[in-house]
Amino acid sequence: MPDVENERLEIPHAAAGPAESQSPEAAPPSPKPAVKLGRSIVMTSGKGGVGKTTTTANIGTALADAGRSVVVVDADVGLRNLDVVLGLENRVSKHLLDVIEGKCSLDEALVRDRVRRNLHLLPAAQNREKDDVPEEKMAELIAQLRERYDFVLIDCPAGIEQGFRNAVIGAQEAVVVTTPEVSAVRDADRIVGLLPQAIVIKLVVNRVRPAMVRKGTMMSVADVNAILRLDLIGVVPDEREIIIATNRGTPVIDIEGSETGAAFRRIARRLLGEEIPIPAFEDKGNFFSRIMTTLGVGRS
Amino acid sequence: MTGKSYVVTSGKGGVGKTTTTANVGCALATLGKQVVLIDADIGLRNLDLVLGLEKRIVFDVVDVAEGRCQPRQALIRDKRLEGLYLLPASQTKDKESIGEDQMRDVVNKLSREFDVILIDCPAGIEHGFRNAIAGADEAIIVTTPEVSAIRDADRILGMLGTRRTQLIVNRVRTEMVKTGDMLGVDDVAEILGRDVLGVVPDDEEIIDTTNRGEPVVLDPSRRLSKTYIAIARRLMGENVPLPSFEDDGIFGRLRRLMIGT
Amino acid sequence: MIDFLSRFFRREETSKTLAKERLRLILMSDRVSLAPDIFDAMKGEMLAVLRRYLEIDERGMDVHFENAERQFALLATIPVREVRTHDAIALARRPVPQAAAPNEIAMEVGDPAADTAQTVEQIRPAPRRRRRRRPRASTAAPPQTELPPETSADGHEGPPPPTA
Numbered sequence: 224m225p226d227v228e229n230e231r232l233e234i235p236h237a238a239a240g241p242a243e244s245q246s247p248e249a250a251p252p253s254p255k256p257a258v259k260l261g262r263s264i265v266m267t268s269g270k271g272g273v274g275k276t277t278t279t280a281n282i283g284t285a286l287a288d289a290g291r292s293v294v295v296v297d298a299d300v301g302l303r304n305l306d307v308v309l310g311l312e313n314r315v316s317k318h319l320l321d322v323i324e325g326k327c328s329l330d331e332a333l334v335r336d337r338v339r340r341n342l343h344l345l346p347a348a349q350n351r352e353k354d355d356v357p358e359e360k361m362a363e364l365i366a367q368l369r370e371r372y373d374f375v376l377i378d379c380p381a382g383i384e385q386g387f388r389n390a391v392i393g394a395q396e397a398v399v400v401t402t403p404e405v406s407a408v409r410d411a412d413r414i415v416g417l418l419p420q421a422i423v424i425k426l427v428v429n430r431v432r433p434a435m436v437r438k439g440t441m442m443s444v445a446d447v448n449a450i451l452r453l454d455l456i457g458v459v460p461d462e463r464e465i466i467i468a469t470n471r472g473t474p475v476i477d478i479e480g481s482e483t484g485a486a487f488r489r490i491a492r493r494l495l496g497e498e499i500p501i502p503a504f505e506d507k508g509n510f511f512s513r514i515m516t517t518l519g520v521g522r523s
Numbered sequence: 524m525t526g527k528s529y530v531v532t533s534g535k536g537g538v539g540k541t542t543t544t545a546n547v548g549c550a551l552a553t554l555g556k557q558v559v560l561i562d563a564d565i566g567l568r569n570l571d572l573v574l575g576l577e578k579r580i581v582f583d584v585v586d587v588a589e590g591r592c593q594p595r596q597a598l599i600r601d602k603r604l605e606g607l608y609l610l611p612a613s614q615t616k617d618k619e620s621i622g623e624d625q626m627r628d629v630v631n632k633l634s635r636e637f638d639v640i641l642i643d644c645p646a647g648i649e650h651g652f653r654n655a656i657a658g659a660d661e662a663i664i665v666t667t668p669e670v671s672a673i674r675d676a677d678r679i680l681g682m683l684g685t686r687r688t689q690l691i692v693n694r695v696r697t698e699m700v701k702t703g704d705m706l707g708v709d710d711v712a713e714i715l716g717r718d719v720l721g722v723v724p725d726d727e728e729i730i731d732t733t734n735r736g737e738p739v740v741l742d743p744s745r746r747l748s749k750t751y752i753a754i755a756r757r758l759m760g761e762n763v764p765l766p767s768f769e770d771d772g773i774f775g776r777l778r779r780l781m782i783g784t
Numbered sequence: 785m786i787d788f789l790s791r792f793f794r795r796e797e798t799s800k801t802l803a804k805e806r807l808r809l810i811l812m813s814d815r816v817s818l819a820p821d822i823f824d825a826m827k828g829e830m831l832a833v834l835r836r837y838l839e840i841d842e843r844g845m846d847v848h849f850e851n852a853e854r855q856f857a858l859l860a861t862i863p864v865r866e867v868r869t870h871d872a873i874a875l876a877r878r879p880v881p882q883a884a885a886p887n888e889i890a891m892e893v894g895d896p897a898a899d900t901a902q903t904v905e906q907i908r909p910a911p912r913r914r915r916r917r918r919p920r921a922s923t924a925a926p927p928q929t930e931l932p933p934e935t936s937a938d939g940h941e942g943p944p945p946p947t948a
Binding site for chain 1: 534535536537538541566567569572573614617619645646647648649650651669670671674675678696699704705706727730731733734
């Protein structure tokens with residue numbers, strides 16, 4: 224089904240050879256040494272509801288618009304929502320677990336986006352449990368996907384249990400999504416501590432309300448990153464458009480005039496290597512000393 | 524006395540389980556109940572933070588479950604409110620370090636000394652979730668009026684067995700409901716087929732109060748304070764009418780003022 | 785044409801109406817996928833009713849839910865070997881006094897020459913209908929129900945009424 228002829232992203236790799244990848248814990252050697260492997264990125268957070276799924280869907284769509292071949296993988300077994308956010312819920316028949324268990328081929332499970340030919344979805348199973356997915360099989364599947372797509376975006380479930388471990392296993396990169404709230408930042412900090420050493424981590428701060436930051440009732444992005452100390456690749460403002468977009472099942476980047484959508488597009492471009500400055504949504508940083516002392520100064 | 528235990532759950536993360544647990548707990552305490560709040564989100568604890576009690580944690584629920592201390596030793600008494608206690612989660616262990624039987628045991632022990640036990644459930648449907656519901660008599664499902672949240676809530680409903688379940692619809696934006704850009708409370712209740720225990724409007728106050736660790740209920744001048752008190756009253760069986768968001772004129776506001784929501 | 789019209793009307797839809805409609809379909813699909821035993825029970829009862837009228841080839845049968853655009857449908861492909869005679873159908877449809885019974889139904893096998901009744905599937909306990917005996921060939925079926933099995937080429941035992 225996916226007939227992807229798009230140009231592959233130029234990924235800098237160490238040397239030509241059987242295995243080409245960015246990180247030491249490489250995928251199993253590709254049978255065709257000339258094939259460049261795509262990038263696998265997990266969107267994670269620890270805290271639920273900060274916008275991982277929305278981020279996955281929108282960045283995936285934006286990357287597809289930029290001409291890349293993209294597969295978005297819903298790793299939230301039992302509580303799938305990536306299909307709903309993309310409006311593809313009634314095209315789902317087979318899912319990730321069916322593929323892993325050999326009940327169907329990858330092509331049968333992949334769902335093509337309605338608008339973008341080069342964007343595909345690999346849905347999660349709704350009626351199974353996360354423990355049903357063996358980690359090694361998940362890693363193999365992601366490796367397989369990397370051979371076919373420029374980008375493999377993995378939507379991680381909330382939490383730190385098996386679901387999280389499965390989502391992370393195949394990923395070379397991680398985008399940690401947080402909101403400027405104490406619980407979310409604390410959980411993000413925890414999640415960073417649980418990610419493998421070799422994984423490349425970037426930060427997205429979602430649901431920023433500039434007015435509240437100005438008033439001093441919300442942490443600024445500077446406050447957040449003073450604690451997490453990660454490579455920031457995006458700041459996304461909070462907007463009612465997100466709710467409308469999810470109601471309709473269209474990505475928010477398709478809503479005219481949406482600042483949130485524009486922010487996601489910029490994040491996609493930064494992932495592609497473009498250097499775009501992050502717009503100053505708020506005026507100044509406000510420090511919440513209580514949070515600082517509670518959470519310590521980042522991770523060791 | 525045998526207290527009643529409620530699990531506050533949702534399926535979807537980030538819909539407000541922890542803030543609901545904290546605020547409903549505080550509200551119940553202001554109504555004179557002896558309340559203990561249990562943080563069942565082991566490894567990703569946040570109830571302590573929302574309550575502003577994070578600096579006073581010594582023992583946690585895993586210590587109690589493994590017999591390293593008595594439940595009483597692990598409980599943190601809230602100094603601001605008479606009758607409110609917190610049993611915190613462990614931050615460093617993971618959810619496999621406690622089992623369903625142990626949770627049930629802890630809740631049973633506590634129910635001898637408390638009127639109400641609220642269990643803050645982690646997001647998802649994995650071990651953490653199953654542990655949290657193990658000790659619960661009834662369930663309070665928190666959802667927002669959004670497609671993913673409602674879908675996950677429906678899934679959860681299927682896993683709660685024969686327990687009584689009630690809904691709290693959180694983060695309702697009245698203006699958006701009016702313009703047809705957000706599902707209304709009636710829609711949500713109809714779709715999920717459950718009674719509504721409470722409706723909480725979307726309000727910046729929550730973010731602010733969470734940052735400070737001062738639950739909204741502690742300050743009667745805060746808008747949401749009345750909302751949570753009404754929820755607590757309904758939970759205890761009082762017949763408090765739900766707010767109607769239909770009329771927002773002067774009479775609507777007067778009505779709401781009189782009802783106390 | 786209908787599609788065009790529905791697309792036209794869709795523009796008038798608020799995102800909330802759309803969300804509600806989508807949720808309705810999503811939840812149907814989710815709930816159905818979560819209860820395979822209930823699905824089997826439903827399938828069994830459906831077939832029991834169909835067998836009053838038709839002789840069906842169960843091996844070629846396919847029953848499943850399908851999630852299409854704006855529609856959630858139960859699709860059934862059921863190969864029909866034979867449509868029963870008027871008499872047989874009338875007999876099968878005649879209301880009969882109810883009798884308590886174990887939760888099994890005895891059904892006729894496709895082969896006209898069969899003498900035996902065969903239990904097809906277990907269904908939740910339901911009052912069974914007693915079928916009037918049809919004066920026909922000998923029956924030697926193992927009594928899997930309280931009634932003597934009455935099978936013949938065209939007739940079969942009345943199935944239990946569908947449970948609520």
